[in-house]
Amino acid sequence: MAAAIDFYFDFSSPYGYFAAQKIEALAARHGREVHWHPILLGVVFKATGMAPLPLVPLKGEYAFHDFERSARFHGIEYRRPAVFPMATQAAARAMLWIAGRHGAARAVEFAQAVYRAYFVEGIDIGEPAALAHIVTALGGDGAALPEAINDAAIKERLKAEVEAAMERKVFGSPFIIVDGEPFWGFDRFDQLEAFLRDGRV
Amino acid sequence: MAAAIDFYFDFSSPYGYFAAQKIEALAARHGREVHWHPILLGVVFKATGMAPLPLVPLKGEYAFHDFERSARFHGIEYRRPAVFPMATQAAARAMLWIAGRHGAARAVEFAQAVYRAYFVEGIDIGEPAALAHIVTALGGDGAALPEAINDAAIKERLKAEVEAAMERKVFGSPFIIVDGEPFWGFDRFDQLEAFLRDGRV
Numbered sequence: 590m591a592a593a594i595d596f597y598f599d600f601s602s603p604y605g606y607f608a609a610q611k612i613e614a615l616a617a618r619h620g621r622e623v624h625w626h627p628i629l630l631g632v633v634f635k636a637t638g639m640a641p642l643p644l645v646p647l648k649g650e651y652a653f654h655d656f657e658r659s660a661r662f663h664g665i666e667y668r669r670p671a672v673f674p675m676a677t678q679a680a681a682r683a684m685l686w687i688a689g690r691h692g693a694a695r696a697v698e699f700a701q702a703v704y705r706a707y708f709v710e711g712i713d714i715g716e717p718a719a720l721a722h723i724v725t726a727l728g729g730d731g732a733a734l735p736e737a738i739n740d741a742a743i744k745e746r747l748k749a750e751v752e753a754a755m756e757r758k759v760f761g762s763p764f765i766i767v768d769g770e771p772f773w774g775f776d777r778f779d780q781l782e783a784f785l786r787d788g789r790v
Numbered sequence: 791m792a793a794a795i796d797f798y799f800d801f802s803s804p805y806g807y808f809a810a811q812k813i814e815a816l817a818a819r820h821g822r823e824v825h826w827h828p829i830l831l832g833v834v835f836k837a838t839g840m841a842p843l844p845l846v847p848l849k850g851e852y853a854f855h856d857f858e859r860s861a862r863f864h865g866i867e868y869r870r871p872a873v874f875p876m877a878t879q880a881a882a883r884a885m886l887w888i889a890g891r892h893g894a895a896r897a898v899e900f901a902q903a904v905y906r907a908y909f910v911e912g913i914d915i916g917e918p919a920a921l922a923h924i925v926t927a928l929g930g931d932g933a934a935l936p937e938a939i940n941d942a943a944i945k946e947r948l949k950a951e952v953e954a955a956m957e958r959k960v961f962g963s964p965f966i967i968v969d970g971e972p973f974w975g976f977d978r979f980d981q982l983e984a985f986l987r988d989g990r991v
Contacts, residue, residue: 627802637847646838647961651972658991686921760848771852780863790859 593622597764599630600677608763619785627681656669682738798965800831801878805976809964820986881883883939
């Protein structure tokens with residue numbers, strides 16, 4: 590069995606959302622599994638001195654235009670969120686909690702639902718109540734979520750995940766590592782596919 | 791006649807170099823001309839608070855890897871320059887000088903030769919002597935270049951070009967504007983082509 594694809598993303602990242610719509614089919618075409626890793630770009634940006642795209646002078650307006658245009662180009666549903674960027678600690682911790690309790694497949698379902706809530710339905714995914722609602726809709730124990738994501742062990746677990754990502758030199762979202770080869774950005778999925786097909790680019 | 795494509799680039803930008811290899815054929819497929827505009831990313835970065843990719847922590851090593859991999863993926867000759875980034879005022883001024891003296895077509899020939907010198911032949915294009923050599927090889931008056939690019943009018947002209955680009959919200963390289971639609975990055979050439987073909991993305 591070929592090694593899994595490590596997929597790093599922040600729940601507030603539009604390009605991460607786009608990648609999330611395509612990564613499983615792409616991986617399946619080449620007999621790979623995907624390991625989903627929620628990270629916190631805010632922490633990563635502190636290390637790199639970067640800022641979220643829309644907050645950079647000149648780039649800001651273009652960034653929003655590019656999100657919408659790229660979504661259309663790739664046939665992905667997208668509506669500009671009212672609040673952007675969004676704090677994603679709660680969503681990331683919730684995903685780790687679900688993964689621990691119900692396994693990776695349910696955690697990915699939750700991640701997809703969170704992305705859709707934020708980038709299609711305009712829901713404030715920074716609110717634990719909204720995340721609890723998503724969990725309940727998926728058949729899980731939503732009522733337990735607000736307390737679960739404030740658990741010290743879950744907080745520590747997310748911190749460790751983000752640190753592990755940065756040790757692997759992950760600096761953006763989406764970020765893919767497969768067979769040691771790093772790909773940053775949804776716009777590298779063409780090269781990622783070539784790599785999975787040919788074993789090299 | 792459809793409006794021309796405005797192509798903004800910095801001579802030190804690998805993705806600008808990649809774009810330069812493809813932009814004329816892309817434009818020709820859709821009955822467009824290309825207007826080439828050398829800019830200075832150093833000036834633009836001051837306004838946006840950005841830094842050249844390879845100088846950003848974590849991103850640096852990836853950036854060099856991506857330059858080489860993207861070149862291979864797109865079938866473009868590329869050798870990592872020993873000095874990067876490179877001061878490009880001299881090359882940009884020289885291009886404007888040639889455009890004024892011999893017209894845009896000769897200036898584009900010069901631009902292509904400068905990109906090749908830097909990204910394939912490893913030549914220090916910050917040196918006026920190297921630029922003079924390129925002009926001479928193209929049949930121009932290379933001997934006149936070192937003085938010409940120190941002319942106050944040429945310096946002023948480049949400054950005005952960079953300011954005009956920033957007024958159009960150009961913030962990177964390559965940057966394309968066509969029919970008012972902006973595209974940043976060689977990795978948006980797929981969307982640029984769709985736009986030229988369909989009039990929309």
